[in-house]
Amino acid sequence: MSQPKIQKILIVNQSAPYSSGSAKESLDLALAAGTFEQDVSILFTGDACYQLLTAQDPKEVDSKNLNQMLKVLPIYGVEKLFIDEQSLLDRNIKHIDSDLRITKISASETRELYQNASTVFRF
């Protein structure tokens, strides 16, 4: 059996963490793709910036802490995390969780991410 081609997968997150299942589902896909040794990048844009706030305590709304779950991504080989800097500025978000090692990128770099991916999933 031939070795399957490695896909460059771009997962685009644009949803706030707890009001819908999108953020959790995107994480599930990232972990699955990482497990199968695919080349995974995750981009946070729009309201997904809110996923990166520190000191979230979602047991108040009976959810798991997605911010903590994002920290396991490197263990699954998912290390390319990006955030659209303009989205942060638009929302006056000054502090994101520094444990996450996310790279801030410009609109043109964002466009490049989309162009270079072989598959794009939006959540």
Add this chain to the structure above:
Amino acid sequence: MILHTLNKAQSHTDLNQQLTNTCSNQDSVLLIEDGVYQLLDPTIFSRTDHWSFSAKNIFALTNDATARGINQADLEHSIVNISFISYLEFVELAASHTKTISWY
């Protein structure tokens, strides 16, 4: 005297505009769920085209704010008159207003 509940961030511009068009200076707005994210950006609370300009009282549900990493102490002081409330106080607010409108 209406209690408006709003559960979306400011990125939902149409929804926020509809609330702005509806809210009178007798009404209260309660931020719930993703609505609490609006507190991170004090600049929108000084805009005349934002619902906060006409609302008499602005409340935020403490549980939803805490869940999302928003703490009263961290907020910039330029937002005046925001009261953080419990679920029980939410019930009291609903009872003390003539009606409740959900913006979602």
